[in-house]
Amino acid sequence: MRHVLLLLPLVLLHIPIVTHAAAIHDAATKGDVAGITAALDAGAGVDESDGKATPLYLAVKGGHFAAAKLLMDRGADVNAVPTPVLGPPLMPALAKRRIDLIKLLLDGGANPNSKRSRESAIHIAVNLGCLDCVKALVEAGADVNAKTKDGKTPIHLARFKGLREIADYLMAHGVVLPTPSPISMKLATADIEKGRTSFTHLCAGCHNVEPQGGTKTGPNLWSVVGRDKASMTKMRYSDTLLGWEGVWTYEDLNKYLLEPMVTTPGVYMEMPGVPDETERVNLIAYLRTLSDKPIPLP
Numbered sequence: 233m234r235h236v237l238l239l240l241p242l243v244l245l246h247i248p249i250v251t252h253a254a255a256i257h258d259a260a261t262k263g264d265v266a267g268i269t270a271a272l273d274a275g276a277g278v279d280e281s282d283g284k285a286t287p288l289y290l291a292v293k294g295g296h297f298a299a300a301k302l303l304m305d306r307g308a309d310v311n312a313v314p315t316p317v318l319g320p321p322l323m324p325a326l327a328k329r330r331i332d333l334i335k336l337l338l339d340g341g342a343n344p345n346s347k348r349s350r351e352s353a354i355h356i357a358v359n360l361g362c363l364d365c366v367k368a369l370v371e372a373g374a375d376v377n378a379k380t381k382d383g384k385t386p387i388h389l390a391r392f393k394g395l396r397e398i399a400d401y402l403m404a405h406g407v408v409l410p411t412p413s414p415i416s417m418k419l420a421t422a423d424i425e426k427g428r429t430s431f432t433h434l435c436a437g438c439h440n441v442e443p444q445g446g447t448k449t450g451p452n453l454w455s456v457v458g459r460d461k462a463s464m465t466k467m468r469y470s471d472t473l474l475g476w477e478g479v480w481t482y483e484d485l486n487k488y489l490l491e492p493m494v495t496t497p498g499v500y501m502e503m504p505g506v507p508d509e510t511e512r513v514n515l516i517a518y519l520r521t522l523s524d525k526p527i528p529l530p
């Protein structure tokens with residue numbers, strides 16, 4: 233009896249709040265416009281989380297345009313992120329490729345650069361192969377050069393997946409492919425032994441360098457300097473590398489190795505690259521030695 237008396241005030245206090253909260257989340261999930269209105273009028277918070285998501289997120293996830301619009305008209309925060317792995321309401325709109333919802337949210341101030349765990353909205357749109365989603369995001373100001381946590385740009389993802397229309401659109405809308413400053417003149421004074429050590433740490437897992445060594449994940453790199461690009465018969469190369477004309481010069485290696493996925497998007501060599509110039513120069517000087525007859529230094 234004593235327990236019941238103690239609990240009674242708590243129960244009385246909690247029931248109405250819990251009910252409104254449950255009601256608005258329930259109505260948002262179902263797209264029940266009348267139910268949402270009733271819950272809001274009864275005092276439910278428009279951005280109240282059910283522990284994971286806001287009513288707007290739930291309405292978008294359910295694909296309910298009218299419910300989403302109502303919640304926005306009633307002041308819902310389009311960028312609320314109660315749970316970082318889920319991200320803001322833009323994410324389920326993208327996942328469903330619902331252009332109407334994507335535009336509703338973006339027009340209502342949704343951040344076109346918003347993120348979910350490792351990637352931005354534009355990466356999700358490219359991965360879905362949704363050109364209209366990419367366009368809506370870019371028109372709203374999304375950064376076309378944004379990188380995922382592991383360094384992938386939207387143009388890299390598009391080319392890697394062979395999504396030509398999306399790749400062309402991105403190229404026409406601000407993609408920047410960095411080119412490092414020339415290094416050829418620095419090769420003569422490079423430290424070949426340091427280059428060998430870097431190679432062991434960064435490259436040897438995927439590349440053989442012995443004359444008779446076979447293909448690993450990547451092609452054999454014996455005699456790679458001066459060799460025709462993407463020319464090892466046993467290797468299945470990316471369209472990007474197959475489409476890059478000419479032999480491997482020092483400067484082409486410099487550009488490629490800086491950040492392969494960013495300088496030469498679409499490559500199958502998905503590693504961060506060698507951003508430090510001195511280390512890159514040492515590495516290229518070492519690659520030059522992998523030959524019976526190393527080509528002359530400039």
Ligand code: HEC
Nearest residue numbers: 434435438449450451461462463469470473499500501503
């Ligand atoms: C995760 C595996 C991996 C790592 C690590 C890696 N590569 Fe590669 N590499 C590849 C693959 C796969 C290709 C083929 C790329 C393509 O077809 O787009 C490649 C291609 C190349 C090529 C072009 C060869 C040709 O036949 O045209 C060069 C040069 C190269 N890598 C150098 C390096 C160097 C130097 C490092 C270390 C800094 C390195 N790679 C690290 C996988 C890797």
